[in-house]
Amino acid sequence: MRPILEVKDLSVSFDVFGGEVQAIRGVNFTVNEGEAVAIVGESGSGKSVTAQTVMRLIATPPGRIKNGSIMFNGRDLLSLSEKEMRKVRGNEIGMIFQDPMTSLNPTMTIGSQITEGLVKHQKLSHSAAKTRAIELLKMVGIPNPEVRLKQYPHNFSGGMRQRVMIAIALACNPALLIADEPTTALDVTIQAQIMELMKDLQKQMNTSIILITHDLGVVADVCDRVIVMYAGQVVETGTIKEIFRNPQHPYTKGLLKSLPRLNQSKDEPLIPIHGTPPDLIKPPQGCGFCSRCEDAMRICATEAPEVTTISETQMVRCWLQDPRAAKGAGMGKEESA
């Protein structure tokens, strides 16, 4: 599989009144052709900033891309001019936003919002763009597309609007689709429909997907690989199987433990991760998760852990992987708890 997106050493900061918020601190990941990758993590872990940086959508100032590179199909997106970047957005990389209720322009018909990108990027005539828009609406499962085309966003329900957003994002056949929490604002039955739709479309069009979410249930269903982010860093990556069956980082384990399971007895409480993530205006010296980690060691507080390779696909950033970490002691502690 050919890598389509390679993010290397990406650091992004925001200059705010109190100082510099280091939202992303040295993030590395790749997305291969036709692959669906999930980025998970709690609020403030840098998921959305990563996605918006790939699209170069963060406002500068206050945002600042400190270093790193984003290679997309052999080009470094960070070195492109704004004009060149405009040709990438929507045409080569599509994006779906969290809240379909506010992501559509209330004063434009659905049709003109879908055709806007087609006319601009693909240089289609208006009638050709309209035909394509009808096709797209059919594809995302909106009945009566000819009538719907002339309607305004307020004539659509939330789930329908997210379908329209997907149609807009996929209009130009982008090689990569970034979905920033596409189902968070929808109710559960609609969530399932939307995820199903995205899965189908991905297979049909062989689009790569970056799915940003904090819902691990959604991830297991749709994605091939998972990137776990915490405090602006990638703490663990691996295939779905590896992350769900053999998580290595205490944070990943914590996330999985906090999920309800079907075979769980109903009296058994869910185990939350205690505490809150660190304020990135002054990131901790050692591991970001240290203060919340059950297995924290002395070194975790003082030195940042390096990346350990578990398998060809699984990597983790944790001191517990170090051969010097007393594995016996860690196990013993878990048993006594």
Place this chain on the structure above:
Amino acid sequence: MSQEMNVNVTPGAGSNPFEKIGRDQNGGERIVRKSLTAWQNIRRNLYENKLSMVGLYFIIAIALMAIFAPWVTGLITGYNYFANELANANQPPSWAHWFGTDDLGRDMWVRTWKGAQISLFVGIAAALIDLVIGIVYGGIMGYFGGKVDETMNRIAEILYAIPYLLVVILLMVVMPQSLTTIIVAMSITGWINMAWIVRGEIMRLKNQEYALASKALGAGSMRIIFRHLIPNAMGPILVTLTLTIPGAMFTEAFLSFLGMGVKSPVASWGTMIDNGRQAMTTYPWRIMFPALFLAVSMFALNVFGDGLRDAFDPKMKK
């Protein structure tokens, strides 16, 4: 069996009410409800506001009269707004001259409607110039923010700080006394209010998710401002526009009253009021009619503007 008897079953295929026909061809997806656009909603809100509808009817009536009355009267009676007829000077209202005549014997009815033409033209032209400059300037100021906003805003503030009458008088020195001069004079500083309103709206709207979504689709700044944000700010813009028109009309009347308006024999309500003021006690109709129409149209436009604001913003309704 007895149930079957109750239904009127006639033999032959297709007429059996219990024949299976299956699912609807459309898959049960039918759009039954008429879909209202935002404009239809606003129109409906406006219709419900009786007072502002009366205002609107007045404006339409005055506009129609302004366009047709001088011409039709000219065809029937031969009166026009400029021909002197000194023998008939200062006639009170009569069947021959409905609104009387002025000091040069010109028919006041024709002159009043001619004046309406000029007044409405000045009002609408000045408001439209304000609109265009204000939207472009305010849109750019609001969208880019930061240093661009800072600089452009300072320039606007400096212009706003210059006494308005001073600008007009200075302009009158340089330019000929004409309609164009009045409109230019009003537009020099008039657009600033519109620009500030647009700026505020754009600043509010640019953080909306659809602006970001449109940027993520590859739209440039100008496209986002003028295609996505300005249409969403149309409510406040239109309201400001309708309230600018009476303001501009009033300013024109005021300038004419000070002797800086259009030159005789061209009439505007302002020059007519100024002219009538000189003989207010002896020939009151000379000031009464233009003053009455100025006041009525001013009132009608303001009432309509208020109604429009309520129609755009349902939250403002009591």
